[in-house]
Amino acid sequence: MIRFDGAGKRHPDGTIAVEGLDLTVPAGRTTVLVGPSGCGKTTILRMVNRMVEPTAGRVLLDGTDVARLEAAKLRRGIGYVIQQAGLFPHRRVLDNIATVPYLLGWDRKRARARAMELLELVGLEPQTARRYPFQLSGGQQQRVGVARALAADPPLLLLDEPFSAVDPVVRAGLQDELLRLQAELNKTVLFVTHDIEEAVRLGDQIVVLREHGRIGQVADPATLLAAPADPQVAAFLGRDRGLRGLGLRPAGAIALVSADLPYEGWRVTVDEQGRPTGWTGPGETIHQVAVYHPGADTLRTALDCAVLSPARAAVALDAEGRLLGLAPRAAVLDALDAAGPEATAGAATKAGTAKPTPKADSTPTAGPAESAGARIPEATRANGGAGHGR
Numbered sequence: 001m002i003r004f005d006g007a008g009k010r011h012p013d014g015t016i017a018v019e020g021l022d023l024t025v026p027a028g029r030t031t032v033l034v035g036p037s038g039c040g041k042t043t044i045l046r047m048v049n050r051m052v053e054p055t056a057g058r059v060l061l062d063g064t065d066v067a068r069l070e071a072a073k074l075r076r077g078i079g080y081v082i083q084q085a086g087l088f089p090h091r092r093v094l095d096n097i098a099t100v101p102y103l104l105g106w107d108r109k110r111a112r113a114r115a116m117e118l119l120e121l122v123g124l125e126p127q128t129a130r131r132y133p134f135q136l137s138g139g140q141q142q143r144v145g146v147a148r149a150l151a152a153d154p155p156l157l158l159l160d161e162p163f164s165a166v167d168p169v170v171r172a173g174l175q176d177e178l179l180r181l182q183a184e185l186n187k188t189v190l191f192v193t194h195d196i197e198e199a200v201r202l203g204d205q206i207v208v209l210r211e212h213g214r215i216g217q218v219a220d221p222a223t224l225l226a227a228p229a230d231p232q233v234a235a236f237l238g239r240d241r242g243l244r245g246l247g248l249r250p251a252g253a254i255a256l257v258s259a260d261l262p263y264e265g266w267r268v269t270v271d272e273q274g275r276p277t278g279w280t281g282p283g284e285t286i287h288q289v290a291v292y293h294p295g296a297d298t299l300r301t302a303l304d305c306a307v308l309s310p311a312r313a314a315v316a317l318d319a320e321g322r323l324l325g326l327a328p329r330a331a332v333l334d335a336l337d338a339a340g341p342e343a344t345a346g347a348a349t350k351a352g353t354a355k356p357t358p359k360a361d362s363t364p365t366a367g368p369a370e371s372a373g374a375r376i377p378e379a380t381r382a383n384g385g386a387g388h389g390r
């Protein structure tokens with residue numbers, strides 16, 4: 001657990017970066033710091049690993065003032081990822097990942113074996129190990145950055161806009177990966193972002209900051225979206241916070257109607273395995289079907305599918321990718337009333353973190369996640385911007 005106790009940073013030129021910060025970052029959860037540029041997010045993060053020394057107050061790590069710990073030793077026990085990964089350009093990927101194990105004096109063989117393990121954990125091919133950072137894409141570099149941060153299995157990760165330099169599709173993939181890792185590893189994560197969408201997707205606790213690191217609100221994503229503390233926080237969250245809230249609710253609550261009969265004149269066609277191949281309607285055939293998985297997706301994804309559907313109904317699939325039923329737009333909206341955000345947010349979190357994609361990925365007809373409005377490949381699983389899960 002991290003505790004900021006009246007922590008502040010005033011720079012020698014008089015700039016106040018952070019003032020009087022009181023905040024608890026709970027162990028084993030993801031806390032996201034979000035706020036406008038210059039509000040002090042990076043400063044707060046760096047006070048934890050002593051890259052910035054507070055000029056007021058204290059930062060306690062598991063009850064110990066970090067000022068009393070030797071900085072180098074403290075940092076070896078904390079995973080740290082920055083924007084554009086910050087890899088050592090002259091070191092191969094394997095040795096980049098093994099940086100901290102080497103510093104901790106592990107023998108080379110053990111350190112490299114651990115690095116190979118991590119490479120796999122973050123979803124990179126083994127042959128990546130021998131490459132240099134410049135031979136990797138931005139998204140691959142970020143994965144290596146995360147692998148390097150995890151190498152010595154630190155209980156704490158500091159992530160400073162780690163995914164902001166990659167395109168939205170890669171970014172969504174990296175977020176999925178972090179959710180999957182976090183469901184497995186339960187690290188204490190302090191994550192900085194500008195992006196409220198990313199904060200809602202990844203955070204168990206979100207801290208909305210204002211100028212000088214002043215706290216606007218600390219809340220779980222569902223509470224934050226449903227009940228912003230004041231108009232300033234609401235303005236920061238943006239206009240479509242209601243829609244974002246749908247991304248926190250599981251799609252399992254939607255009452256389906258049978259797909260055996262035509263719906264609004266349209267029928268879903270299926271292949272021999274019962275997997276959707278298209279829609280046939282009055283004199284027309286459409287070879288695109290936006291699909292969702294009730295067990296893994298959210299109301300936002302289901303609504304997205306319903307909006308894209310010529311029959312005004314989303315197509316629900318079972319775990320094997322077979323046609324399960326139809327979710328009319330009205331049924332998706334009715335599911336909103338099924339339970340309050342507090343009651344459902346946890347379930348959505350589990351749906352999103354424990355198994356964010358495997359069902360979709362194991363479904364041959366379901367293409368890669370795409371954002372609404374993008375071109376939809378045949379029988380694609382629609383993805384409402386914030387994506388499946390959270």
Ligand SMILES: Nc1ncnc2c1ncn2[C@@H]1O[C@H](COP(=O)(O)OP(=O)(O)OP(=O)(O)O)[C@@H](O)[C@H]1O
Nearest residue numbers: 011013015016017036037038039040041042043044
């Ligand atoms: N070394 C420094 N000397 C003077 N002022 C500084 C220094 N480092 C940061 N600041 C100021 O402190 C404030 C907080 O900076 P910080 O980098 O923590 O903000 P941030 O919220 O992370 O910003 P961004 O989102 O743009 O990365 C800013 O006003 C910044 O200009």
